[in-house]
Amino acid sequence: MEATPELETFWQRSAYLWRIRLRVWRHNFTEFLGELRNHPMALLGGLVIILFFIMALFAEQIAPHDPVRGNLRVRLDPPSWIEGGSWEYPMGTDAQGRDLLTRIIYGSRISLLVGVLSVGASVLVGVFLGALAGYYRGWFDTLVSRFADLLLAFPFLIFAIGMMAFLGPGFTNLILALTFKGWVEFYRLVRGEMLSEKTQEYVEAARVAGLSHPAIILKEILPNIIQSVFVLGTLRMGHMIIMEASLSFLGLGIPPSIPAWGSMVAAGRDYMLVAWWVASLPGIAILVLVLAINLFGEGLRDILDPRLKVDV
Amino acid sequence: MRAVKILERVLVTIPIVLGVAILVFLFIRLTPGDPVDIMMGQGGAVSEGEMEQLRKEFHLDEPLPVQLWLFLKDAVRGDLGYSYVLKRPVTQLISERLPATIELALGSLVISLLIAFPIGIISAVRQNSAVDRLSMAGAFLGISMPSFWLGIILILLFSVQLKWLPVQGRIGFDAQLQNITGYFVLDSLLSGNRIAFWSSLRHLILPSLTLGAPVAAVVARVLRSSMLETLRSDYVTLARSKGASEWIVVLKHALRNALIPTVTVVGLQVGILLGGNMIVEEVFGWPGLGRMVVSAIFDRDFPLIQGTVMIYAFTFVMANLIVDVMYTYLNPKIEL
Numbered sequence: 001m002e003a004t005p006e007l008e009t010f011w012q013r014s015a016y017l018w019r020i021r022l023r024v025w026r027h028n029f030t031e032f033l034g035e036l037r038n039h040p041m042a043l044l045g046g047l048v049i050i051l052f053f054i055m056a057l058f059a060e061q062i063a064p065h066d067p068v069r070g071n072l073r074v075r076l077d078p079p080s081w082i083e084g085g086s087w088e089y090p091m092g093t094d095a096q097g098r099d100l101l102t103r104i105i106y107g108s109r110i111s112l113l114v115g116v117l118s119v120g121a122s123v124l125v126g127v128f129l130g131a132l133a134g135y136y137r138g139w140f141d142t143l144v145s146r147f148a149d150l151l152l153a154f155p156f157l158i159f160a161i162g163m164m165a166f167l168g169p170g171f172t173n174l175i176l177a178l179t180f181k182g183w184v185e186f187y188r189l190v191r192g193e194m195l196s197e198k199t200q201e202y203v204e205a206a207r208v209a210g211l212s213h214p215a216i217i218l219k220e221i222l223p224n225i226i227q228s229v230f231v232l233g234t235l236r237m238g239h240m241i242i243m244e245a246s247l248s249f250l251g252l253g254i255p256p257s258i259p260a261w262g263s264m265v266a267a268g269r270d271y272m273l274v275a276w277w278v279a280s281l282p283g284i285a286i287l288v289l290v291l292a293i294n295l296f297g298e299g300l301r302d303i304l305d306p307r308l309k310v311d312v
Numbered sequence: 313m314r315a316v317k318i319l320e321r322v323l324v325t326i327p328i329v330l331g332v333a334i335l336v337f338l339f340i341r342l343t344p345g346d347p348v349d350i351m352m353g354q355g356g357a358v359s360e361g362e363m364e365q366l367r368k369e370f371h372l373d374e375p376l377p378v379q380l381w382l383f384l385k386d387a388v389r390g391d392l393g394y395s396y397v398l399k400r401p402v403t404q405l406i407s408e409r410l411p412a413t414i415e416l417a418l419g420s421l422v423i424s425l426l427i428a429f430p431i432g433i434i435s436a437v438r439q440n441s442a443v444d445r446l447s448m449a450g451a452f453l454g455i456s457m458p459s460f461w462l463g464i465i466l467i468l469l470f471s472v473q474l475k476w477l478p479v480q481g482r483i484g485f486d487a488q489l490q491n492i493t494g495y496f497v498l499d500s501l502l503s504g505n506r507i508a509f510w511s512s513l514r515h516l517i518l519p520s521l522t523l524g525a526p527v528a529a530v531v532a533r534v535l536r537s538s539m540l541e542t543l544r545s546d547y548v549t550l551a552r553s554k555g556a557s558e559w560i561v562v563l564k565h566a567l568r569n570a571l572i573p574t575v576t577v578v579g580l581q582v583g584i585l586l587g588g589n590m591i592v593e594e595v596f597g598w599p600g601l602g603r604m605v606v607s608a609i610f611d612r613d614f615p616l617i618q619g620t621v622m623i624y625a626f627t628f629v630m631a632n633l634i635v636d637v638m639y640t641y642l643n644p645k646i647e648l
Contacts, residue, residue: 150331154625157587162621165609249460283461291456
């Protein structure tokens with residue numbers, strides 16, 4: 001046990017607290033990694049996710065061809081492992097003679113970005129409203145909870161399709177449509193946890209110690225809830241990626257000029273009889289990524305929050 | 313007492329339905345720009361006078377609360393507006409397409425339960441066996457798979473390669489079917505038309521399998537875990553010790569109680585059946601509500617989109633209500 005140093009200024013105190021926090025986090029993280037070894041499927045999922053992130057980040061360096069410009073002389077060329085295919089285009093080409101592997105690599109950017117941003121925005125809105133509603137209750141809680149109930153009356157995809165119909169396709173609109181419905185689950189989780197945590201002794205103690213309400217929410221209660229939010233966020237990410245792909249498949253998500261897996265499958269549909277790979281391979285990319293996220297999410301739930309009854 | 317609870321639950325549904333209608337109404341009104349401009353497409357093919365006429369016709373010259381009141385009044389009377397593109401009342405268009413969508417949803421439900429029940433039960437009884445692991449891996453795959461892709465793969469396999477099942481549509485051209493209810497399988501049975509019956513059934517299999525796969529996956533997982541729980545309970549041990557055969561124990565004692573959580577989950581999957589149906593109808597050229605709303609979106613036919621989204625949400629709310637009511641019958645201890 002090291003002695004508590006003399007801390008005079010605010011900055012010294014903050015720096016000291018952060019050092020301790022970092023040490024705790026590092027300890028938790030090491031412990032988490034150790035636990036992860038007992039969940040090989042979750043570990044595998046995590047590694048695949050990391051691979052996809054690397055692929056998305058370094059798309060320019062990794063991709064062998066241009067994702068947008070094609071060569072009509074090689075249109076609908078089969079993948080390399082099929083007769084007539086070449087290593088020049090390992091996964092074959094589409095109807096415009098564009099390299100499928102390149103487009104799949106670039107497409108991972110959209111899927112991951114939509115997954116991270118829509119879940120991130122849903123977490124921000126859901127946690128903010130859920131914390132306020134669960135802590136303060138009253139008219140605000142009633143109002144937001146009824147609105148959340150209302151949104152739950154719509155199946156997710158129908159709501160997203162309805163919103164995209166009015167907003168029009170595009171990246172920002174897509175994130176907006178997914179977040180507009182996505183926050184509800186985080187809201188319900190955080191509100192419920194707030195309600196039960198509020199009655200705990202440590203909150204009472206913080207109140208007696210003179211901490212303000214926002215400080216109690218932010219510094220005392222939220223750190224105890226955030227693990228559940230993280231688990232739910234991971235589990236919802238695969239769902240959001242499938243939603244984006246479905247909307248893009250219908251032509252309501254990402255504009256066709258940008259390579260996205262859903263619209264690639266849609267474009268390949270017309271050539272199913274002559275070139276099965278154009279529609280099939282981007283779909284496999286979606287499947288592998290979502291599978292990896294779900295495996296990782298379920299492992300995460302088992303390790304961090306076995307109480308959380310959320311299904312993928 | 314139960315009747316009062318059910319009535320209470322029904323009454324709670326009313327404000328939700330009302331809220332859904334208001335939200336759908338606001339969808340178009342909150343879209344930036346003049347609704348008539350949006351409705352007509354900003355091509356300028358319509359004169360200013362005609363635009364004014366349209367504004368009057370759709371009460372767009374009235375204040376927003378008045379518009380809302382008129383919209384709700386019409387909706388209650390079953391008038392959901394008029395499609396500018398198809399030039400027909402929205403309610404009529406929806407009622408024509410609804411049987412196809414319901415037929416597909418029911419087909420998917422049947423297929424998903426046919427897959428989920430044996431898998432869920434066998435996985436629980438033979439926990440940790442190869443069958444269990446394989447089934448649960450399959451279920452996990454089913455949850456992670458985008459339905460539009462699964463549909464395409466099934467078409468490639470069963471229609472293109474094996475040529476067992478048709479690629480698209482609801483019925484073959486050779487089957488002359490008299491339209492009685494709009495449900496083709498039922499109509500062919502009613503009219504004793506065997507060719508039409510097989511044709512419509514064969515057309516129904518792949519779309520139902522595509523739409524039902526994620527539902528089957530979720531239901532199998534829930535059924536397995538609730539079966540595992542009931543199989544460990546005292547009354548099952550008692551039934552076993554009384555000498556009941558293993559299958560009687562499993563089907564009569566364990567399954568019956570494991571059904572309670574399963575029914576709820578099946579009810580929750582209605583959302584997937586409704587949402588996914590837009591995608592599946594598009595993939596299989598199934599002439600239902602989903603396909604109609606997708607083309608309405610590209611035609612910017614807002615009254616039709618508005619009406620269909622409302623019907624979808626209404627069906628979802630009603631399905632949840634039915635599940636809640638069923639739940640009280642399955643387990644009277646549960647309060648609504």
